[in-house]
Amino acid sequence: MPGLRLAELRGGTTAVTEEKFAALKAHVRGAVLIEEDEGYGAARSLWNGMIDRKPGVIVRCAGAADVRAAVDFARDAGVLLSVKGGGHNIAGSALCDGGVMIDLSPMKSVRVDPATRVVWVEPGVTLGELDRETQAFGLVTPTGINSTTGVAGLSLGGGFGWTSRKFGLSSDNLLSADVVTADGRLVRASADENPDLFWALRGGSGNFGVVTSFAFRLHALGPHVMSGLIIYPIAQAADLLRRYREIAAAAPDELACWFVMRAAPPLPFLPKEVHGTGIIAFAACYTGPMEEAEPALRPLRAMGQPIADVIGPHPFTAWQTVLDPLLTPGARNYWKSHSFVTIPDGLIDVLVTYASRLPSAETEIAFAQLGGAINRVAPDATAYPHRNAEFLVNLHTRWRDKAEDAKCIAWARALFDACAPFATGGTYVNFIPEDDSDGVRRAYLGNAQRLAAIKAKYDPGNLFRVNQNIRPTP
């Protein structure tokens, strides 16, 4: 392989000898790809169509041995390294330009032990694949709301969805992880083994090594959950949100109710004349016994006269994919996010104002309800510090045409600034866009110093830096 040059950690490029590249290929059971190879384009494609970087080498790993070979190769050559799980990170942190990308997506094993209620998950598994295996036994571990997101990146940053108020974050359910560290060792992180690393992995994102296997705690759920959407015209949003905040404040852990303000997509249960008009859609899921669901959801369903109310018993696996058609890969996306303890009138006014000026047909103001079990963990018990956040807004700007970049990004930034006086000041590490220079500080908050010390122990040379990066500080 004459002429292969890779991006160095310290900047510039370095030549890789034919022998060294051949040795890497010989070690790897999966595939080692360069730009000319079939499969390279697919391997470097990400969910966010705005990210366009070209790794010099992609190592599609078949197992932990391949991960170790790729880490050793990158470290010894002093070249840039990035790690891809499901490829959903909004900042595109799975992709580096000119370095080595470790692609974990071929690692798809899921092993469920229904007796001990533990699931072992390889890092290429998506949320939908995990749900399919665990729901076969009526079990679940909490994850997110889009079935094609990767378990790996999501759970290393925290991970929340419909079941998190009841069962906690994905990272709160992590029992152990196998990790290839920067020195190429494979170590176990758990409450008993390398507990400092275990603490850091639960919210510190991809800074500490490559996780080759996750073990999560499982909980009984389903197979059906009471769930669905209640949709109103956007003109009613201000009144509805004043009622919503009371219902949310009184909600049991079993009830999660999120809302979205956007232009109505052409959903089959919406009248044609509503398509494209402004709506507020409440999305609710009840994770307790089915017979308790009806009374628990009644206040939400009695807020007004909706355009549609499609709450009912749905298979949990189907509910987990219900938003997939709105979140397909390839579009241009720019996100900004805030956390809130309450929803004051001023915040409602800001949201309603900006919902009337959405910059594109696919843009959403997406508001998640957190709290419950998530917030009964101390902020320093794991690396995820946002244990006071009852709500989180994701300003999900989404469009197709590059010519609209400036308009859409400006809208998100302006709304982000307008929400700031009502926010906690923290931000979810998994929602930070590429250009947010203050994002890392707001993501790790009071846990930053401890994370930096653990980083210095496990990755003193900052090999794992293409992420929401923690600088090693002993």
Ligand SMILES: Cc1cc2nc3c(=O)[nH]c(=O)nc-3n(C[C@H](O)[C@H](O)[C@H](O)COP(=O)(O)OP(=O)(O)OC[C@H]3O[C@@H](n4cnc5c(N)ncnc54)[C@H](O)[C@@H]3O)c2cc1C
């Ligand atoms: C459509 C959509 C819906 C989403 N919904 C939710 C939601 O409901 N709840 C929620 O909490 N989040 C949600 N997210 C955010 C999601 O948690 C992040 O985008 C997360 O980074 C995705 O992980 P991934 O493995 O798919 O991403 P990737 O881009 O592959 O990985 C992100 C980063 O994680 C690190 N990483 C990945 N795998 C490993 C590994 N095995 N070892 C070490 N580091 C690793 C790397 O630093 C990598 O750059 C959503 C994202 C999208 C695009």
